[in-house]
Amino acid sequence: MSSSAGGNGILPSYQRFVNGVQPGQLFGRRSFRLREKYLILLVFLTFGIVCFGAFFFLPEDFRGHGSVNSVYQVYQRIQKAGPELLIPVPPNLQSQRMEAGYKINVIPIHHGNPRTEDIHLLKDKQKLQAKIDEEYQNQKTLEKPEMLSELRLRSSSVSTTFMISQWINMYETVPPEPSKKLPKTEGGEDQDAITRHRRNKVKEMMKHAWDNYVRYAWGKNELRPISKRGHSASIFGSSTMGATIVDGLDTLYIMGLREEFKQGRDWIAQNLDFDINSEISLFETNIRFMGSLLSCYALTGDVMFREKAVQLGERMLPAFQTETGIPHSLINLHTGASKNYGWASSGCSILSEIGTMHLEFTYLSDITGNPIYRSKVDHVRKTLKNLEKPKGLYPNYIHPKTGKWGRHHMSLGGLGDSFYEYLLKAWIQSGKEDNEAREMYNEAMDAITKYMIIKSPSGLLYASDLQYERLEHKMGHLACFAGGMFALGAKTQKSEMSSQHMDIAAGLTNTCHESYDRSATKLGPEAFHFIEGNEAKSLKNGEKYYILRPETFESYFVMWRLTKDPKYREWGWEAIQALETHCRVPGGYTGLHNVYQLDPQKDDVQQSYFFAETLKYLYLLFSDDEFISLDEWVFNSEAHLLPIRGKNPLYRAAPAL
Numbered sequence: 032m033s034s035s036a037g038g039n040g041i042l043p044s045y046q047r048f049v050n051g052v053q054p055g056q057l058f059g060r061r062s063f064r065l066r067e068k069y070l071i072l073l074v075f076l077t078f079g080i081v082c083f084g085a086f087f088f089l090p091e092d093f094r095g096h097g098s099v100n101s102v103y104q105v106y107q108r109i110q111k112a113g114p115e116l117l118i119p120v121p122p123n124l125q126s127q128r129m130e131a132g133y134k135i136n137v138i139p140i141h142h143g144n145p146r147t148e149d150i151h152l153l154k155d156k157q158k159l160q161a162k163i164d165e166e167y168q169n170q171k172t173l174e175k176p177e178m179l180s181e182l183r184l185r186s187s188s189v190s191t192t193f194m195i196s197q198w199i200n201m202y203e204t205v206p207p208e209p210s211k212k213l214p215k216t217e218g219g220e221d222q223d224a225i226t227r228h229r230r231n232k233v234k235e236m237m238k239h240a241w242d243n244y245v246r247y248a249w250g251k252n253e254l255r256p257i258s259k260r261g262h263s264a265s266i267f268g269s270s271t272m273g274a275t276i277v278d279g280l281d282t283l284y285i286m287g288l289r290e291e292f293k294q295g296r297d298w299i300a301q302n303l304d305f306d307i308n309s310e311i312s313l314f315e316t317n318i319r320f321m322g323s324l325l326s327c328y329a330l331t332g333d334v335m336f337r338e339k340a341v342q343l344g345e346r347m348l349p350a351f352q353t354e355t356g357i358p359h360s361l362i363n364l365h366t367g368a369s370k371n372y373g374w375a376s377s378g379c380s381i382l383s384e385i386g387t388m389h390l391e392f393t394y395l396s397d398i399t400g401n402p403i404y405r406s407k408v409d410h411v412r413k414t415l416k417n418l419e420k421p422k423g424l425y426p427n428y429i430h431p432k433t434g435k436w437g438r439h440h441m442s443l444g445g446l447g448d449s450f451y452e453y454l455l456k457a458w459i460q461s462g463k464e465d466n467e468a469r470e471m472y473n474e475a476m477d478a479i480t481k482y483m484i485i486k487s488p489s490g491l492l493y494a495s496d497l498q499y500e501r502l503e504h505k506m507g508h509l510a511c512f513a514g515g516m517f518a519l520g521a522k523t524q525k526s527e528m529s530s531q532h533m534d535i536a537a538g539l540t541n542t543c544h545e546s547y548d549r550s551a552t553k554l555g556p557e558a559f560h561f562i563e564g565n566e567a568k569s570l571k572n573g574e575k576y577y578i579l580r581p582e583t584f585e586s587y588f589v590m591w592r593l594t595k596d597p598k599y600r601e602w603g604w605e606a607i608q609a610l611e612t613h614c615r616v617p618g619g620y621t622g623l624h625n626v627y628q629l630d631p632q633k634d635d636v637q638q639s640y641f642f643a644e645t646l647k648y649l650y651l652l653f654s655d656d657e658f659i660s661l662d663e664w665v666f667n668s669e670a671h672l673l674p675i676r677g678k679n680p681l682y683r684a685a686p687a688l
Contacts, residue, residue, distance in 0.1 A: 219658025256619030279642030386450030492538030515589030
């Protein structure tokens with residue numbers, strides 16, 4: 032179109048002017064107005080800022096290099112700094128921290144002068160920090176093991192000693208009772224080089240088992256070390272309670288694995304919740320969870336452990352609400368409903384379970400000042416004491432409604448075992464003041480010695496089960512603790528029976544060692560017989576398994592401490608080699624289905640008590656006598672350490688009201 036067309040009126044008559052400029056003028060102009068130049072400059076400036084920000088603030092991977100976790104690291108730093116960002120640090124506390132030379136990302140518990148610190152402000156910050164920690168831990172439990180490993184590697188350059196001192200400052204603790212000498216809970220190396228090597232081997236085994244649990248089953252009850260996933264036994268119901276973490280914690284502490292101890296301690300503080308809507312074993316919950324929490328409180332004074340123990344104790348009390356006060360075996364910690372096993376002699380309670388709470392509940396009353404826990408177990412004991420006992424023996428079953436015995440089955444192994452152990456140890460725990468417990472123990476051992484301790488044709492001593500009047504000529508692995516018990520009873524109170532009880536202790540421990548030595552794997556079966564020319568050997572397929580049990584090693588440890596016979600250490604070392612040969616796998620340690628086969632099938636379960644008992648007793652077997660001294664500590668049925676009143680300043684009893 033020519034330029035003359037506009038003049039001839041060809042353009043539409045309804046075309047508007049733009050800002051007072053005719054169309055021909057707008058498109059024909061060769062320069063911009065000043066306002067338009069500013070607008071264009073603003074657009075380019077905005078674009079530049081966006082590009083600059085993207086380069087410096089987007090995750091490093093978007094720039095083609097760096098760590099995948101950079102954003103995650105920034106998020107962690109913001110989490111840690113959260114309380115400081117939302118609630119400013121008091122000036123005096125700010126200056127103290129800056130002078131100390133560390134970042135303001137931890138809120139230690141202070142006991143300073145309230146005139147110079149705002150206590151309410153600190154409390155608010157602590158609550159906020161706790162909430163942030165909870166959210167962080169919930170996220171961390173879902174992280175891949177590789178990420179946990181990366182984070183540990185990044186922090187490996189930090190001095191472990193410095194980290195431990197910071198942890199101590201972070202936790203509120205109760206000091207030991209006044210004393211000239213504190214118990215030895217650190218070190219404990221023997222002077223002999225071979226013994227030190229063997230002790231360090233047990234520590235390495237603990238590290239191998241723990242690291243794999245952390246990697247593959249963190250927060251779950253137990254680990255399946257072959258399939259490398261979590262496992263929950265029926266004793267825990269359908270719950271996920273971190274049983275391995277709780278059960279293994281005091282072993283980590285006495286082995287000096289403090290970084291691992293802190294890892295477990297913090298999980299308990301932030302994740303362990305007993306509001307569990309599932310039926311679980313009252314007995315197992317007591318010896319594993321309550322026992323460990325109380326042990327860790329005694330060792331560290333950390334009030335968190337005491338608070339968790341109280342929370343658990345309150346939820347366990349409804350099990351005692353029966354016609355006789357004898358507790359049921361199963362309890363729902365959420366509803367408080369309890370009941371007994373259907374298979375237990377027409378719904379009876381079990382002797383070993385109702386009698387294996389005295390150590391924990393007595394100590395819980397002493398450290399809290401609340402007598403209700405002691406009163407419950409004292410009532411159970413008095414009920415049992417006043418019952419007429421057949422031949423002076425305690426049957427394994429008792430009705431919680433009628434208070435009468437069930438089927439007359441007596442055993443020093445399963446169903447009966449730890450009842451007798453706790454009679455002796457309650458007396459020791461009390462500083463030898465609980466004479467009722469010692470008298471009941473002495474009377475029970477007299478009856479057991481008379482009717483249930485048998486010598487085989489070849490001279491092996493064993494503790495037989497007794498069904499009414501009939502001996503079964505069988506001994507279970509669970510009864511192998513009895514060697515140590517008889518020895519401890521004989522050494523702690525001299526009497527005309529002391530010498531005989533020491534002979535029984537040595538004989539039972541020797542028989543349990545024979546049950547190990549007569550297997551292909553050099554590990555003992557679940558039960559062994561003394562019939563038909565077969566002695567200390569299992570005759571049934573369902574009894575040939577080994578599930579990382581500790582009872583034989585418990586007797587080795589006690590017998591070594593009390594007799595100093597070197598054979599007990601040699602037997603312990605044999606067991607360690609057998610565990611390494613047959614039970615160790617890349618993912619941890621597993622039980623065996625048949626100890627009489629050189630290459631047995633594995634059960635793929637790393638039991639929580641492997642940490643609490645098996646490795647602890649083997650470690651102590653090769654430790655110095657003053658380390659966790661038997662004069663200062665008793666072990667509960669799960670080998671958790673409980674202090675002796677009046678002998679151990681770590682008892683930390685609550686002040687009398």
